[in-house]
Structures are given as C-alpha cells and as structure tokens.
Amino acid sequence: MSESKGVWIWAEQRDGALASVVYELLGGARKLADSLGQPLGAVLLGDGVEGLARNLFEYGADQVYLVESPDLKQLRDEAYVQALAALAGKYQPDVLLLGGTVAGRSVAARLAARLKVGLAGDCTGVETGPDGRLKLTRPAFGGNIIATVLAAGRPQMATVRLKTFAKGTRQEGRGGQLIREAAAIDSTLLRTRVVDFVAELAGKVKLEEADIIVSGGRGLGDPSKFKLLEELCQVLGAALGASRAAVDAGWIPYSHQVGQTGRTVSPKIYIAVGISGAIQHLAGMQSSDIIVAINKNPDAPIFQVATFGIVGDLNQVVPALTTEFKRALA
Numbered sequence: 001m002s003e004s005k006g007v008w009i010w011a012e013q014r015d016g017a018l019a020s021v022v023y024e025l026l027g028g029a030r031k032l033a034d035s036l037g038q039p040l041g042a043v044l045l046g047d048g049v050e051g052l053a054r055n056l057f058e059y060g061a062d063q064v065y066l067v068e069s070p071d072l073k074q075l076r077d078e079a080y081v082q083a084l085a086a087l088a089g090k091y092q093p094d095v096l097l098l099g100g101t102v103a104g105r106s107v108a109a110r111l112a113a114r115l116k117v118g119l120a121g122d123c124t125g126v127e128t129g130p131d132g133r134l135k136l137t138r139p140a141f142g143g144n145i146i147a148t149v150l151a152a153g154r155p156q157m158a159t160v161r162l163k164t165f166a167k168g169t170r171q172e173g174r175g176g177q178l179i180r181e182a183a184a185i186d187s188t189l190l191r192t193r194v195v196d197f198v199a200e201l202a203g204k205v206k207l208e209e210a211d212i213i214v215s216g217g218r219g220l221g222d223p224s225k226f227k228l229l230e231e232l233c234q235v236l237g238a239a240l241g242a243s244r245a246a247v248d249a250g251w252i253p254y255s256h257q258v259g260q261t262g263r264t265v266s267p268k269i270y271i272a273v274g275i276s277g278a279i280q281h282l283a284g285m286q287s288s289d290i291i292v293a294i295n296k297n298p299d300a301p302i303f304q305v306a307t308f309g310i311v312g313d314l315n316q317v318v319p320a321l322t323t324e325f326k327r328a329l330a
C-alpha cells in the first residue's frame with residue numbers, strides 16, 4: 001500500500017451548485033479510498049461556497065479543502081489551477097480525480113502540466129492496480145482501442161467520463177473535517193477576466209447527463225427533420241444530439257455535437273438516426289449501454305456497434321417509434 005496521503009476529487013461548482021459529476025466522483029473515489037486505506041478529500045474552490053461542504057461530507061468526503069476568494073468566484077482556469085497546485089503541493093495527495101466536463105478537462109490539463117505529472121484523460125474505469133498505483137481505462141485512437149494505463153508519479157491524475165461511477169449514497173448528517181486554506185492566488189498572473197456568462201440553450205435535458213440521447217445526422221436531409229427527433233426526445237425524456245455533418249451544415253448548434261470534436265456521452269440508450277457511424281462519431285458515444293441505429297443503408301458502419309439496428313427510412317421509422325413509445329408510456 002502506498003503512503004497514505006489521500007484520494008482527492010475536485011468538487012466542481014458553478015454559481016453555488018455542485019456539478020452532477022461531483023456526486024459520481026464521490027461514489028467512485030470513496031470505494032477507491034477504502035481499498036487504498038486512505039481518506040477521501042474533496043477540494044472546493046469558489047466564493048461563498050462553504051455551504052456545499054455539507055453535501056460533500058454527506059456523499060462520502062472525509063475532508064473538504066475549502067479555498068474561497070473573489071478570484072475564484074467564476075471559473076477561470078488560471079486562478080483555479082493556482083489554488084489547486086498550491087493545495088496539492090502542500091498536502092501531496094496520492095490521487096486527484098476531476099470530472100470529464102469541459103471545465104474539468106481544461107483545469108486538469110493545466111494542473112498536470114504545472115505539477116509535472118501525467119494525466120489520463122477521459123477515463124471510463126479507475127481501479128487500484130499493483131503497488132497502490134491506479135489502473136486507468138480509457139479509449140484511445142478515436143475510441144478504436146481501449147487502453148489500460150498505469151499511473152506514474154504523484155498525484156495520480158485522471159479526468160473521469162461522466163456516468164463512469166454511480167452516484168454515492170447520501171448519509172444524512174454525516175460530517176467531516178473542514179480544512180480552510182488561504183487562496184494563494186497571484187492576481188498579476190491572471191490574464192483573463194469573465195465579462196459575461198451565457199447559459200447554453202442546449203435543450204431541456206443536458207446531453208452529458210441524459211440517460212437517453214436521440215441524435216440526428218446528415219441522413220435527416222434538412223434541418224426541419226430535427227422536429228421528428230425532438231418529438232421522440234420529448235416522449236422519451238431524451239436529450240438531442242447530432243453528428244458533426246449536421247452541425248457543419250448549420251442545422252443544429254455545435255453544443256449538440258457528439259464525437260471526437262464534440263461531446264463525449266455515455267447514456268443508457270443512444271439512438272443514432274441517419275448517422276453513418278464514422279469513427280470520429282463513435283469516439284463520443286461508443287460506451288453507451290444500448291445503441292439503436294436507424295439507417296436506410298444496411299451496410300452503414302453504425303450497425304457494427306449497434307445493439308439494435310433498424311434498416312429503414314427515418315421519415316417512417318422515427319414517427320412510428322414516437323407513436324409506439326407514446327402509447328407504451330401513457
């Protein structure tokens with residue numbers, strides 16, 4: 001077993017609300033900490049966010065490292081990395097996990113460079129390996145192979161894909177140790193300032209958090225056909241995704257794009273409509289539990305990864321599915 005210095009997670013928050021991935025990280029990291037015989041620490045950065053410590057304790061954290069400063073009010077990589085690097089330098093955690101969110105990926109990459117340690121990005125599995133080292137699973141080469149990586153150096157850093165871990169169980173009233181740290185932030189090194197924050201109008205259900213996603217591709221033929229998918233989404237409580245071809249055609253905003261240069265998703269059910277299954281698209285959705293493909297070409301590569309394939313014209317298949325689900329779920 002390695003020297004006990006703690007398994008840490010970054011408790012990403014925005015406007016005083018913890019990102020949903022934080023609860024998942026707490027669930028997974030709790031098990032990891034127990035198997036390593038180490039405490040579980042959560043790093044909470046922000047301004048006026050102390051109240052969130054309670055949630056972190058109740059969902060499994062033993063310690064919360066709290067740094068508050070006006071410089072941390074809004075998420076800025078430079079300030080967050082300075083604070084995280086100072087904490088990691090002082091407490092020398094064994095493991096540091098961040099969520100595979102846009103912010104998590106950005107902060108993790110800069111932090112790993114600052115700490116001069118490796119980073120396994122977009123992990124879909126985190127286990128204990130030999131000598132207390134982490135065994136990390138991650139898709140590589142556009143999702144074509146699954147690599148197992150042994151972490152080296154300390155802290156062992158990884159970003160974890162959303163929905164990799166099950167959310168921790170809440171233990172009401174569970175407490176822990178709150179460790180307040182002064183913000184060691186050199187504001188002269190902050191080269192950006194947040195001018196405005198515009199919430200994304202990405203539909204009712206967030207893509208990365210959705211259990212069901214219905215995605216449309218070039219096969220839709222024209223943007224008005226997204227209406228068919230929206231109707232199916234509404235019946236299923238699903239989020240709307242898209243291939244890059246549909247985004248590039250200007251049919252739907254980029255925030256819906258799934259794939260190598262879009263979002264990485266891992267829902268319970270992914271329904272690909274009029275999407276051929278290019279590797280760059282598969283890279284973003286291949287780890288979905290169930291993949292349903294609707295395509296008029298029986299030789300489309302998407303059928304090779306599909307759990308269920310429907311060969312047919314989407315203009316007939318999608319409305320028929322919507323009607324059937326509406327009936328079944330009524």
Ligand SMILES: Cc1cc2nc3c(=O)[nH]c(=O)nc-3n(C[C@H](O)[C@H](O)[C@H](O)COP(=O)(O)OP(=O)(O)OC[C@H]3O[C@@H](n4cnc5c(N)ncnc54)[C@H](O)[C@@H]3O)c2cc1C
Nearest residue numbers: 217218219243244245259260261262274275276281296314
């Ligand atoms: C560096 C790089 C990064 C990339 N990143 C991404 C990414 O993040 N995400 C992404 O998606 N792509 C990405 N791509 C693009 C990718 O290579 C493909 O070009 C793209 O995914 C194709 O989108 P598509 O499947 O919608 O279109 P197509 O490949 O044109 O497929 C359309 C499909 O619709 C079917 N179809 C047509 N009409 C109907 C109908 N009436 N009913 C049923 N089926 C029908 C066709 O049979 C066909 O299979 C990237 C490419 C590169 C080079």
